[in-house]
Amino acid sequence: xxxxxxxxxxxxxxxxxxxxxxxxxxxxxxxxxxxxxxxxxxxxxxxxxxxxxxxxxxxxxxxxxxxxxxxxxxxxxxxxxxxxxxxxxxxxxxxxxxxxxxxxxxxxxxxxxxxxxxxxxxxxxxxxxxxxxxxxxxxxxxxxxxxxxxxxxxxxxxxxxxxxxxxxxxxxxxxxxxxxxxxxxxxxxxxxxxxxxxxxxxxxxxxxxxxxxxxxxxxxxxxxxxxxxxxxxxxxxxxxxxxxxxxxxxxxxxxxxxxxxxxxxxxxxxxxxxxxxxxxxxxxxxxxxxxxxxxxxxxxxxxxxxxxxxxxxxxxxxxxxxxxxxxxxxxxxxxxxxxxxxxxxx
Amino acid sequence: xxxxxxxxxxxxxxxxxxxxxxxxxxxxxxxxxxxxxxxxxxxxxxxxxxxxxxxxxxxxxxxxxxxxxxxxxxxxxxxxxxxxxxxxxxxxxxxxxxxxxxxxxxxxxxxxxxxxxxxxxxxxxxxxxxxxxxxxxxxxxxxxxxxxxxxxxxxxxxxxxxxxxxxxxxxxxxxxxxxxxxxxxxxxxxxxxxxxxxxxxxxxxxxxxxxxxxxxxxxxxxxxxxxxxxxxxxxxxxxxxxxxxxxxxxxxxxxxxxxxxxxxxxxxxxxxxxxxxxxxxxxxxxxxxxxxxxxxxxxxxxxxxxxxxxxxxxxxxxxxxxxxxxxxxxxxxxxxxxxxxxxxxx
Numbered sequence: 001x002x003x004x005x006x007x008x009x010x011x012x013x014x015x016x017x018x019x020x021x022x023x024x025x026x027x028x029x030x031x032x033x034x035x036x037x038x039x040x041x042x043x044x045x046x047x048x049x050x051x052x053x054x055x056x057x058x059x060x061x062x063x064x065x066x067x068x069x070x071x072x073x074x075x076x077x078x079x080x081x082x083x084x085x086x087x088x089x090x091x092x093x094x095x096x097x098x099x100x101x102x103x104x105x106x107x108x109x110x111x112x113x114x115x116x117x118x119x120x121x122x123x124x125x126x127x128x129x130x131x132x133x134x135x136x137x138x139x140x141x142x143x144x145x146x147x148x149x150x151x152x153x154x155x156x157x158x159x160x161x162x163x164x165x166x167x168x169x170x171x172x173x174x175x176x177x178x179x180x181x182x183x184x185x186x187x188x189x190x191x192x193x194x195x196x197x198x199x200x201x202x203x204x205x206x207x208x209x210x211x212x213x214x215x216x217x218x219x220x221x222x223x224x225x226x227x228x229x230x231x232x233x234x235x236x237x238x239x240x241x242x243x244x245x246x247x248x249x250x251x252x253x254x255x256x257x258x259x260x261x262x263x264x265x266x267x268x269x270x271x272x273x274x275x276x277x278x279x280x281x282x283x284x285x286x287x288x289x290x291x292x293x294x295x296x297x298x299x300x301x302x303x304x305x306x307x308x309x310x311x312x313x314x315x316x317x318x319x320x321x322x323x324x325x326x327x328x329x330x331x332x333x334x335x336x337x338x339x340x341x342x343x344x345x346x
Numbered sequence: 347x348x349x350x351x352x353x354x355x356x357x358x359x360x361x362x363x364x365x366x367x368x369x370x371x372x373x374x375x376x377x378x379x380x381x382x383x384x385x386x387x388x389x390x391x392x393x394x395x396x397x398x399x400x401x402x403x404x405x406x407x408x409x410x411x412x413x414x415x416x417x418x419x420x421x422x423x424x425x426x427x428x429x430x431x432x433x434x435x436x437x438x439x440x441x442x443x444x445x446x447x448x449x450x451x452x453x454x455x456x457x458x459x460x461x462x463x464x465x466x467x468x469x470x471x472x473x474x475x476x477x478x479x480x481x482x483x484x485x486x487x488x489x490x491x492x493x494x495x496x497x498x499x500x501x502x503x504x505x506x507x508x509x510x511x512x513x514x515x516x517x518x519x520x521x522x523x524x525x526x527x528x529x530x531x532x533x534x535x536x537x538x539x540x541x542x543x544x545x546x547x548x549x550x551x552x553x554x555x556x557x558x559x560x561x562x563x564x565x566x567x568x569x570x571x572x573x574x575x576x577x578x579x580x581x582x583x584x585x586x587x588x589x590x591x592x593x594x595x596x597x598x599x600x601x602x603x604x605x606x607x608x609x610x611x612x613x614x615x616x617x618x619x620x621x622x623x624x625x626x627x628x629x630x631x632x633x634x635x636x637x638x639x640x641x642x643x644x645x646x647x648x649x650x651x652x653x654x655x656x657x658x659x660x661x662x663x664x665x666x667x668x669x670x671x672x673x674x675x676x677x678x679x680x681x682x683x684x685x686x687x688x689x690x691x692x
Binding site: 023027030031034036160161162165166169170171172173174175292293295297298299300312313314315316317318319320321326327330333334337338341342343 | 369373376377380382506507508511512515516517518519520521638639641643644645646658659660661662663664665666667672673676679680683684687688689
């Protein structure tokens with residue numbers, strides 16, 4: 001397979017960024033067999049510093065420096081350091097910008113500005129940042145098209161499990177009528193415990209102790225961002241985040257749990273998108289008691305799953321990891337594979 | 347999206363061939379939106395006759411003629427009729443040959459000869475015929491490469507559920523270590539009944555009455571063909587059909603069933619392929635009692651599923667239909683989408 005070198009700049013060196021770099025480092029041979037020869041020409045992180053070199057950075061050296069902590073500027077061999085994200089995007093001569101920086105959920109910033117700048121410069125963008133995509137997918141998609149660039153978002157739903165590619169490349173032609181998913185590992189971990197009789201607050205405490213849930217669990221225990229993203233990507237619906245009906249799991253009582261168990265049902269927080277009888281796209285997130293035979297009923301712990309109901313194939317369900325540094329890092333690989341296989345790399 | 351016309355000849359007008367034609371007819375607009383403009387320039391079937399026209403056949407008229415039964419020659423508007431399969435492949439000026447004819451399982455014929463002839467002529471081939479692929483994948487793949495043609499086989503495993511594309515395009519780079527699947531709708535239907543206490547022979551009778559199982563159930567109640575195909579496609583293993591270890595479900599006793607149920611397990615016939623400690627690829631089909639929490643344990647009836655165990659993503663499971671005329675017909679659409687998206691159509 002053709003292995004044209006991919007010149008890539010990485011914005012954001014947190015868990016997911018480092019997970020991606022570990023894959024690049026450990027799987028070099030396997031990635032080359034799949035046509036991916038990745039040259040990391042720049043990295044940048046608000047807290048961890050930056051490094052850039054048009055000839056490419058030494059990923060192994062970079063990972064060591066990151067593991068030791070502190071800022072990396074001057075600690076890895078590079079022709080430039082001290083660049084901020086926008087300078088990195090503008091000056092690194094990368095073909096692909098991977099945007100994985102922490103972003104405010106309400107504004108999508110600073111990721112949103114990074115994505116805009118890269119697309120305006122005609123660079124392909126790969127991101128697993130839900131915020132900017134849920135907020136501004138349509139605007140960004142239009143911007144990408146205007147600049148002959150690609151906007152790749154596999155990691156925004158189900159981490160590196162290739163759910164969006166499966167849906168948009170393989171299932172859209174089968175006529176997707178409805179999507180129902182368990183797209184939030186934290187909530188599902190909590191519900192798995194609650195289905196065993198643990199209370200909401202004890203389950204939340206457990207999830208926080210394991211590092212799944214943030215101190216502010218609002219976005220963790222919902223999943224409306226994924227519903228908004230799927231509505232836009234798979235149904236071309238100009239849906240705002242505020243259009244997603246939301247009911248959390250905090251209201252589920254021990255009684256609700258017991259009565260579902262008695263009927264051989266399991267509570268799951270289901271994000272769904274479907275076309276109603278008037279052709280309107282409706283997106284919601286709410287707890288549903290599913291019969292134990294339903295393909296989503298037995299998806300437990302931090303595992304995620306989506307059922308695509310299609311006209312020609314009936315129900316197709318994909319089950320896989322919904323979080324994790326390596327698993328989400330793999331979403332970047334997945335997007336690079338799509339670009340390479342479709343001949344879209346410049 | 348670009349919609350270059352695809353000139354397609356269809357060999358085999360049985361259930362799957364007609365299912366495919368129905369999709370072409372009913373979903374013309376949706377397929378065009380996905381970049382597929384399909385022009386059926388020839389059809390041919392040993393029993394149902396043939397028709398060819400370089401300007402394209404009227405699919406609606408063709409489906410009516412087929413529904414009325416008898417041979418179609420002279421009953422649909424066409425510039426040629428009476429062609430056999432090899433003449434159709436040679437003379438129809440099609441870019442893509444869709445080979446869906448009934449074939450002898452032991453020799454793969456006549457499909458194998460059709461596939462060889464088309465590839466030698468540099469035509470892309472799409473087939474859901476397990477026989478020729480399980481028997482001769484490597485030879486056909488080499489032939490395809492020599493003639494710059496593509497050999498597309500999505501329908502050979504899990505009917506139109508895009509399992510092979512998911513695995514080869516999206517998961518191979520994650521390092522597939524093991525594949526375990528329920529890839530035979532008939533057996534799974536029977537086992538679902540047997541797990542409820544029905545005997546093997548009564549379950550087989552039910553399946554035959556529903557039209558799932560053939561009179562000779564050998565190939566239906568196993569699934570070693572799918573194991574051989576996945577070994578070759580996903581592990582590049584030069585495996586023969588005879589290399590697949592096989593244990594059927596006929597030996598499962600009511601005692602085996604009862605004792606599994608007691609332990610909250612379910613019997614499933616699992617086709618598996620994995621790399622052993624010596625790096626050898628082992629393929630087998632055998633009944634396994636899976637804990638009820640296993641993603642394959644709750645796949646019931648004629649539904650199929652495959653779990654891909656990968657190094658970077660852990661387990662990824664795809665669940666979907668494993669049979670059906672429209673569902674398997676959709677496999678052809680799936681392969682056409684892959685060709686179109688990768689810019690491989692001539």
